[in-house]
Amino acid sequence: MQSISTSNLLEIETNNNGNEQPFFRKWWNAMHNYRVKVSVCCPLVTLGLVAMLVFFVFMLIYLPNRQQHVTNVHIISVSYVLIYGTNTKLGQTTNATDLASIGNNLMKLTDLTSITVVNAKLIPAPIDTAPRKRQVVTDTIQCQKDPGTTGDLLVLTISVNYPGDCVDTDCRKAYDNKIRNLFNSLHAKLSFDIMFANGQVPQVELSFCFIESLSTASCWPACSNSGTCSSDGTCLCRTGWNGSDCTIPVCSKPCLNNGTCSSPNTCTCISGWDSSTCANPVCSKVCLNNGTCSSPNTCTCATGWDGSTCENPICSTQCKNNGTCIAPNKCSCTTGWSGSDCSAPVCLPQCQNNGTCTGPGVCNCTADWTDSDCTTPICSIPCSNGVCSKPGVCSCAAGWQGSECTTPVCSKPCLNNGTCSSPNTCTCISGWDGSTCANPVCSKVCLNNGTCSSPNTCTCATGWDGSTCENPICSTQCKNNGTCIAPNKCSCVAGWSASDCSVAVCLPQCQNNGTCVSPGFCNCSSGWTGSDCGTPICLTPCSNGVCSSPGVCSCVTGWQGSDCKTPICSQGCFNDATCGSPGVCTCASGWTGSNCTTAICLPGCLNNGICVSPGTCQCTNSWSGSNCQSPVCTSQCLNGGVCSSPGICTCSTGWSGSTCGTAICSSSCLNGGVCQTPNVCSCTSGWTGSNCQTPMCTPVCSNGGTCSSSRTCACVTGWQGADCTTPICSRGCDNGGYCVSPEKCYCPQEWSGPECRKRVENNGCYFGKDRVNLVDGGQRYIENLKVGDRVWSLSTDGNSFIEDEIVLMMHNEPSKAELFYTMETVDDNTISLTTTHNIPVYDAEMDQIRYLRASKLWSIARHSSTLLHTYSCVLLRHEMVFW
Numbered sequence: 001m002q003s004i005s006t007s008n009l010l011e012i013e014t015n016n017n018g019n020e021q022p023f024f025r026k027w028w029n030a031m032h033n034y035r036v037k038v039s040v041c042c043p044l045v046t047l048g049l050v051a052m053l054v055f056f057v058f059m060l061i062y063l064p065n066r067q068q069h070v071t072n073v074h075i076i077s078v079s080y081v082l083i084y085g086t087n088t089k090l091g092q093t094t095n096a097t098d099l100a101s102i103g104n105n106l107m108k109l110t111d112l113t114s115i116t117v118v119n120a121k122l123i124p125a126p127i128d129t130a131p132r133k134r135q136v137v138t139d140t141i142q143c144q145k146d147p148g149t150t151g152d153l154l155v156l157t158i159s160v161n162y163p164g165d166c167v168d169t170d171c172r173k174a175y176d177n178k179i180r181n182l183f184n185s186l187h188a189k190l191s192f193d194i195m196f197a198n199g200q201v202p203q204v205e206l207s208f209c210f211i212e213s214l215s216t217a218s219c220w221p222a223c224s225n226s227g228t229c230s231s232d233g234t235c236l237c238r239t240g241w242n243g244s245d246c247t248i249p250v251c252s253k254p255c256l257n258n259g260t261c262s263s264p265n266t267c268t269c270i271s272g273w274d275s276s277t278c279a280n281p282v283c284s285k286v287c288l289n290n291g292t293c294s295s296p297n298t299c300t301c302a303t304g305w306d307g308s309t310c311e312n313p314i315c316s317t318q319c320k321n322n323g324t325c326i327a328p329n330k331c332s333c334t335t336g337w338s339g340s341d342c343s344a345p346v347c348l349p350q351c352q353n354n355g356t357c358t359g360p361g362v363c364n365c366t367a368d369w370t371d372s373d374c375t376t377p378i379c380s381i382p383c384s385n386g387v388c389s390k391p392g393v394c395s396c397a398a399g400w401q402g403s404e405c406t407t408p409v410c411s412k413p414c415l416n417n418g419t420c421s422s423p424n425t426c427t428c429i430s431g432w433d434g435s436t437c438a439n440p441v442c443s444k445v446c447l448n449n450g451t452c453s454s455p456n457t458c459t460c461a462t463g464w465d466g467s468t469c470e471n472p473i474c475s476t477q478c479k480n481n482g483t484c485i486a487p488n489k490c491s492c493v494a495g496w497s498a499s500d501c502s503v504a505v506c507l508p509q510c511q512n513n514g515t516c517v518s519p520g521f522c523n524c525s526s527g528w529t530g531s532d533c534g535t536p537i538c539l540t541p542c543s544n545g546v547c548s549s550p551g552v553c554s555c556v557t558g559w560q561g562s563d564c565k566t567p568i569c570s571q572g573c574f575n576d577a578t579c580g581s582p583g584v585c586t587c588a589s590g591w592t593g594s595n596c597t598t599a600i601c602l603p604g605c606l607n608n609g610i611c612v613s614p615g616t617c618q619c620t621n622s623w624s625g626s627n628c629q630s631p632v633c634t635s636q637c638l639n640g641g642v643c644s645s646p647g648i649c650t651c652s653t654g655w656s657g658s659t660c661g662t663a664i665c666s667s668s669c670l671n672g673g674v675c676q677t678p679n680v681c682s683c684t685s686g687w688t689g690s691n692c693q694t695p696m697c698t699p700v701c702s703n704g705g706t707c708s709s710s711r712t713c714a715c716v717t718g719w720q721g722a723d724c725t726t727p728i729c730s731r732g733c734d735n736g737g738y739c740v741s742p743e744k745c746y747c748p749q750e751w752s753g754p755e756c757r758k759r760v761e762n763n764g765c766y767f768g769k770d771r772v773n774l775v776d777g778g779q780r781y782i783e784n785l786k787v788g789d790r791v792w793s794l795s796t797d798g799n800s801f802i803e804d805e806i807v808l809m810m811h812n813e814p815s816k817a818e819l820f821y822t823m824e825t826v827d828d829n830t831i832s833l834t835t836t837h838n839i840p841v842y843d844a845e846m847d848q849i850r851y852l853r854a855s856k857l858w859s860i861a862r863h864s865s866t867l868l869h870t871y872s873c874v875l876l877r878h879e880m881v882f883w
Contacts, residue, residue, distance in 0.1 A: 077219070077229035078176060079118065082156040082183060084190075084206040085149035088122060090198075096120035098195040100239060102156065105192045110182055114161035116228030116236050122152045122196065149207040154194075159228045159236065170786065177787065183211045185758070219245075240264025253277045272296025285309045304328025317341045336360025349373045368392075399423020412436045431455030444468045463487025476500050495519020508532040527551075558582020571595040590614030603627050622646030635659045654678025667691040686711045699723040718742025731755050749853075775803050823854075 096102060099117040106115050166175055190206040223235035227246030230236045237246035241264065255267035259278030262268035269278035273296065280293075287299035291310030294300040301310035305328065312325075319331035323342030326332040333342035337360060351363035355374030358364045365374035368391030376388075383394035386405035396405035400423060414426035418437030421427040428437035432455070439452075446458035450469030453459040460469035464487065478490035482501030485491040492501035496519060510522035514533030517523050524533035527550030538547035545564030548554035555564035559582060573585035577596035580586040587596035591614065598611070605617035609628030612618045619628035623646065630643075637649035641660030644650040651660035655678065662675075669681035673692030676682035683692035694707070701713035705724030708714045715724035719742060726739075733745035737756030740746040747756035771779040775790040785791070785806050793804035822832045833839060833854035843850050 077114075077159045077161045078172070078179075079157065079159045079230075080179065080183075081210075081212045082158060082208075083210040084154045084156070085209055086122065086151050086154050087149055087205040088202055089124075089151040090122060090196075090200075091124055091152075093121055093123045094196045094198055094200075096122065096154075096194050096196055101192075102194060103158070105190075106156075106158070109190065112160060112179075112182075114226070114228060116159045116230075116238075117156055118159055118230065118236065119157040120154065120194075122154055124152055149205055153209065154204065154206060159230055161223075161228060174787065180211050183208065251277075257281075283309075289313075315341070347373065410436075448472075506532065508534070569595070601627065607631075633659075665691065671695075697723070729755070 099120055102120055103115050103117040106117070107113060160179060162172055162175055166172055191203060193201050194204045195201045219229035219233055219235050223229050223237070224245055224247045225238060225241045227235040227237045227241060235244060235246045237243070240250055242248045242250045249261045249263045249266070251261035251265050251267055253265075253276070255261050255269075255278050257270065257273045257278045259267040259269040259273060265276075267276060267278050269275075272282050274280045274282045281295045281298070283293035283297050283299060285297075286309065287293050287301075288310045289305045290302040291299040291305060299308065299310050301307070304314050306312045306314050313327045313330070315325035315329050315331060317329070318341065319325050319333070320341050320343045321334060321337045323331040323333045323337065329340070331340065331342045333339070336346050338344045338346050345357050345359045345362070347357035347361055347363055350373065351357050351365070352373055352375045353366065353369045355363040355365040355369060361372070363372060363374050365371070368378050370376045370378055377391045377393075379388035379392055379394060381394070381404055383396070384404055384406050385400035386394045386396035389395035394403065394405050396402070399409050401407050401409050408420050408422045408425070410420035410424050410426060412424075412435065414420050414428070414437050416429065416432040416437045418426040418428040418432065424435070426435060426437050428434070431441050433439045433441045440455050440457075442452035442456050442458060444456075444458075445468065446452050446460075447466075447469045448464045449461040450458040450464065458467065458469050460466070463473050465471045465473055472484050472486045472489070474484035474488050474490060476488070476499070478484055478492070478501050480493060480496045480501045482490040482492045482496065488499070490499060490501050492498070495505050497503045497505045504516055504519050506516035506520055506522050509532060510516050510524070511530075511532050511534040512525060512528045514522040514524040514528065520531070522531060522533050524530070527537055529535050529537055536547045536550045536552070538551055538553060540553075540563055542553035542555070543563050543565045544559035545553045545555035553562060553564050555561065558568050560566045560568050567579050567582045567584075569579035569583055569585055571583070571585075572595050573579050573587075575591045575596050576588040577585040577591065583594070585594065585596045587593070590600055592598050592600050599613045599616070601611035601615055601617050604627065605611050605619070606628045607620065607623040609617040609619040609623060617626065617628050619625070622632050624630045624632050631646045631648075633643035633647055633649055636659065637643050637651075638659050638661045639655045640652035641649040641655060647658075649658065649660050651657070654664050656662045656664050663677050663680070665675035665679050665681055667679075668691060669675050669683070670692045671687045672684040673681040673687060679690075681690065681692050683689070686696050686698075688694050688696050695709055695711045697707035697711055697713050700723060701707050701715070702723055702725045703716065703719045705713040705715040705719060713722060713724045715721070718728050720726045720728055727741045727744070729739035729743055729745055731743075731754065733739050733747070733756050735748065735751045735756045737745040737747040737751060743754070745754065745756050747753070750759060752758045770782050772782060772785070773779055773792045775792060780789070780791075787806055789806045791804055791806065792801045822830055824830050831839075837854040839852060839854055840849050841852055842848075
């Protein structure tokens with residue numbers, strides 16, 4: 001329980017005596033003092049002010065009568081003091097520092113767009129045991145009962161701008177009453193952070209105590225950029241703006257280089273400058289080689305560079321011989337030149353033997369050397385068969401000697417008066433030859449191993465004779481016209497042989513005891529014949545053989561018998577076959593092979609099958625068919641698979657396994673799922689999706705909730721429950737209200753507000769053209785009602801009319817949304833009403849007209865299907881009787 005005098009709360013500053021003064025009293029005293037000073041010091045100024053006041057009153061009276069609408073000429077504001085109970089107990093008076101934040105919170109709370117907090121302080125409140133009342137009693141302020149806000153009191157001085165078209169006294173009075181009632185009706189406990197001068201930022205909970213209007217002020221020109229007109233007629237600008245009308249933006253850092261502050265903390269730079277304060281010059285072309293942009297489109301180059309963008313290197317010594325400066329003090333030389341400035345010629349290969357490079361590729365040699373690189377020595381006497389190896393010295397080629405290399409050298413001396421005519425070459429006199437003239441020469445060749453022992457003289461070997469050793473010597477004379485052809489060797493005429501040609505020769509020799517009696521004639525013994533007695537005599541001819549000895553036939557292989565006429569088949573001929581020729585059986589039909597034991601199957605038996613009889617194949621276990629052409633799979637190939645080889649199934653697309661019984665899924669089936677058919681997973685309970693990757697929740701997750709891997713719903717913010725269908729209202733729904741969506745309560749008819757904590761007190765919305773009945777008689781449009789008018793209203797029980805007084809016009813903003821109910825009568829007419837519209841209906845059971853709120857009629861309609869048969873809306877032309 002607490003109470004406090006308004007005179008203790010409305011202090012803004014103290015007077016000269018140290019006594020505290022309320023804000024409105026200080027304002028009046030200041031105006032009075034100003035009036036006195038002006039009257040005493042400046043009478044003419046006083047007359048001018050009076051004239052201006054008369055003109056201002058004239059404008060207020062005359063212009064509205066002329067139906068002229070003037071806007072944006074002045075901003076008229078009104079100041080208030082708001083007092084709230086809080087949950088804080090700092091124990092001393094403390095000023096708040098974040099006034100803009102407090103103003104923003106109040107604007108969000110009230111939907112007003114022009115609240116400026118001029119002053120805010122927290123003061124200790126004295127403890128009072130008096131009953132708590134939500135009203136102002138004499139000079140004492142007492143807060144609504146709220147155990148959570150019995151601490152210090154928060155005193156706010158705020159300024160609120162009137163709407164631009166609210167220029168007359170009645171409008172401002174109504175707007176002032178609206179603001180008072182607006183703050184006075186916000187019963188819900190507020191809560192937000194407030195920063196105080198002592199550095200504390202507590203979470204402050206507030207409950208409303210008191211509001212008092214202090215003053216009204218006018219600003220000219222109008223306060224721009226959401227500035228607020230203060231009580232002294234000056235604009236209170238928001239952060240970032242300055243000037244008498246809040247049109248001058250403020251930049252915390254100055255805009256440099258002729259930049260202008262175009263909006264709060266935003267500089268608009270002139271061409272050539274950039275950055276938040278226009279401090280950075282802009283170069284349209286990039287400064288190269290570590291150059292820096294020092295002013296607009298001007299580069300300051302690093303040492304060694306030049307040019308508008310520092311693109312040109314500088315060489316302190318000019319590059320010669322068409323060389324190019326490619327980097328600071330670095331030349332790129334043309335071919336044939338080198339050095340830091342390209343002044344040194346290049347000779348490749350380098351000049352040798354003290355030669356000097358005088359130009360690209362040009363050597364200047366000393367007197368003893370020559371050639372392009374001075375590597376060739378000079379000899380005054382030519383080296384005929386050698387080279388000049390160093391100045392004046394010949395190096396002779398192999399086989400030559402002498403200072404000029406003109407004397408040949410023979411490693412072996414030339415004999416028999418021969419001379420050395422060229423390296424290792426002797427020139428011999430007639431009759432001698434050889435590399436050293438050591439070999440005598442005979443004009444005719446010495447034969448039969450005879451040797452030339454001196455020029456044209458042969459020395460013969462034993463058994464030979466003649467000038468050239470061409471005649472052999474035979475010690476025994478050759479007979480029967482034989483000729484001595486080699487030492488002691490006769491060459492006999494045909495039919496004779498032996499060393500002296502005395503023995504007759506039979507060719508071939510006489511066989512089987514035959515005797516050669518003269519050249520080529522044999523005398524044969526009994527049973528033999530032929531020129532050499534080598535042919536036996538058989539009286540019976542040998543057909544497939546030869547007569548190998550007298551009276552005996554030797555058969556060729558494969559034949560037998562005394563006359564060799566019977567063929568032999570050693571392998572035997574079976575299955576009615578006959579031996580037609582040696583080793584060859586003539587087989588009966590259906591058989592083949594060397595002994596006719598191989599049956600014939602056409603076509604042949606495949607895959608190691610055996611032809612066991614003509615036309616019959618015996619297949620292995622892995623094959624079948626007339627010729628063993630079909631593979632055998634012990635297990636049947638399923639799902640369109642084909643047995644392509646023994647025991648191997650070739651499966652159709654989407655199947656695998658030894659019998660093609662295993663389906664293939666391109667994506668693995670997860671979470672225990674089984675690939676049932678190609679690319680179709682059969683999922684276990686609680687999973688779904690093409691590969692069972694998606695968990696299933698029962699019941700299904702609603703309101704954007706997602707089913708997690710644990711098969712529970714993960715609800716989005718504002719929802720809860722197993723299926724995310726239960727909305728969350730974090731502050732709760734009171735007075736029988738219930739949560740219908742996140743942070744939205746559905747309230748009973750007599751309650752409203754975010755948590756159903758605000759009692760509805762006949763604050764329905766009516767059309768401005770609707771009429772009400774006046775107590776003094778007649779009717780008046782609602783839009784023309786004024787505070788103090790007395791009208792007929794419906795009692796709370798709906799059973800009688802009572803006199804009522806207009807104390808405040810609420811919801812008179814044309815743009816404010818309100819819920820309307822549209823109802824249809826039994827006569828097919830429709831009418832749209834707000835919840836608190838009064839509508840006359842006919843009660844058939846009581847046979848009388850009753851007056852009900854539209855919300856009650858709607859509520860009954862929702863729960864009763866017979867409503868329209870019980871009640872009928874009474875239409876009284878266009879002018880329905882509304883209260």
